[in-house]
Amino acid sequence: MDQTYSYRRQEVVVKSLKVEEILERWPALFTPEQINEEFRRCTTIPLESSFMSNLDKHTSKLLTVFSSVGGSRGERLRLQWIELVQNPSASVVRKRDVVLRCLVDYMGDNIR
Template identity: 40%
Template sequence: MELTFSLRQKEIVEMEPMVAEVMERWPALFTEAEEEFHRITNKNLMDDFRAGLNQHTPRLLQLYQARRTAFPPEMDQLLGRLDEEISSITLHRQTAALKGLPLYL
């Protein structure tokens, strides 16, 4: 992996290939043990994902609530459970935002 680092970095930065192509060509980049993606881009994807989720959760839940009747019953159940939660509300809101996204889309 050390020997091909500069080659991988150059290919990803200059050619900007699709993720599927990178996964096929450099599968080790996507293993947690290697953390190659972080080495190349200096980004932690999970931290970025969590930050984005924290940023967008309130708005997603507002969208779900506003159109609650237009969704299948699963969305109503999901939002109902959220209303009943009193412990670890942040985690439950994030979970509801993620589980509701496929129903919303």
């Protein structure tokens, strides 16, 4: 993949391919491993571990933001993060899952 990085970049940037065309030509770019590898190759930063450590660092602030939301969205958020308040010994993985689900809902998207 390293040898074809410049070629892929040229194809994506210069030809302005649609996502469907990129997926067809370079399907490996859409796997988690390759996304992480491409990010590391471009920035020298490990994407997933960096993201998760920063998510852990900002979890309490995010929960504060989520708790300030009103209306039906705020109620949905509370139903999700109340589990973390009631169970402070929840695993790190479970905390991340709850915070990411709340974040998606907070941003107005639906993952279900």
